[in-house]
Amino acid sequence: MQKLVSLDGVEKIYPNGTRALGSVALSVGQGEFLSLLGPSGCGKSTLLRILAGLVPPSAGAVSWIGGAPKAGEIGFVFQEPTLLPWANVFDNVRLPLRLAGAPPHEARSRIEEAIELVGLGGFAGAYPRELSGGMRMRVSIARALVTHPRILLLDEPFAALDEITRFKLNDDLLALWESQHWTVVFVTHSVFESVFLSSRVVVMSPRPGSIAAERAVDLPHPRIAGLRTDPAYADRCRQVSDLLAGAMAA
Numbered sequence: 334m335q336k337l338v339s340l341d342g343v344e345k346i347y348p349n350g351t352r353a354l355g356s357v358a359l360s361v362g363q364g365e366f367l368s369l370l371g372p373s374g375c376g377k378s379t380l381l382r383i384l385a386g387l388v389p390p391s392a393g394a395v396s397w398i399g400g401a402p403k404a405g406e407i408g409f410v411f412q413e414p415t416l417l418p419w420a421n422v423f424d425n426v427r428l429p430l431r432l433a434g435a436p437p438h439e440a441r442s443r444i445e446e447a448i449e450l451v452g453l454g455g456f457a458g459a460y461p462r463e464l465s466g467g468m469r470m471r472v473s474i475a476r477a478l479v480t481h482p483r484i485l486l487l488d489e490p491f492a493a494l495d496e497i498t499r500f501k502l503n504d505d506l507l508a509l510w511e512s513q514h515w516t517v518v519f520v521t522h523s524v525f526e527s528v529f530l531s532s533r534v535v536v537m538s539p540r541p542g543s544i545a546a547e548r549a550v551d552l553p554h555p556r557i558a559g560l561r562t563d564p565a566y567a568d569r570c571r572q573v574s575d576l577l578a579g580a581m582a583a
């Protein structure tokens with residue numbers, strides 16, 4: 334698999350002295366669905382933000398194959414949907430294209446495509462207050478996709494949703510990944526979510542976070558909702574759970 338980005342010796346100490354990351358070395362392959370799994374506060378978000386260029390590392394380097402990403406080449410989905418309440422779905426999804434200076438005729442088709450992809454066709458004119466939590470998160474994902482990024486980074490995007498909605502969004506995100514061949518890095522503290530979604534799970538140790546273990550998830554695609562009751566899935570979840578327990582105990 335061709336590498337897309339590597340982190341080498343990446344560390345983070347925040348200005349208040351909190352040492353969030355020890356030394357992290359990690360490569361993300363083109364087309365991979367990689368989950369960063371670890372306990373709360375172990376530095377997963379910090380690592381994702383460093384990857385996104387939102388936070389500078391205190392040491393080490395982030396190297397992109399094919400050059401550093403330009404505006405719009407990284408799609409980022411936060412824990413909260415962070416939508417503009419006064420703008421409808423179309424205008425919320427349009428925001429990154431406006432910031433990137435895309436011409437309006439090209440923008441319209443991309444926005445419509447992104448809204449369609451996340452299953453919100455027909456809701457372009459709706460306002461955030463009219464949408465459910467799951468739908469707002471779909472808008473947030475559409476906004477991250479609209480620029481056709483080289484990588485999609487998601488920071489516990491479904492943590493605040495009820496389980497039924499969360500499963501549905503997992504299913505839909507995975508189906509999109511299977512059809513669109515994106516590169517995804519997904520932060521979660523759920524073993525079940527990480528195994529269901531990922532081609533590889535990277536387990537982090539408690540703060541200061543570092544990579545404690547990793548496991549390729551060899552469950553075949555397409556992975557559909559029924560996989561959740563499959564013994565092979567339970568088996569992979571147990572293995573990853575053991576790795577996480579080992580990382581916590583170390």
Ligand code: ADP
Binds near residue numbers: 376
């Ligand atoms: P996770 O995503 O695994 O929950 P974070 O990366 O959010 O972990 O945080 C790792 C550690 O760094 C935590 O102890 C957190 O309180 C601390 N931290 C995060 N952001 C900042 C910041 N801006 N300033 C100081 N400390 C921070």
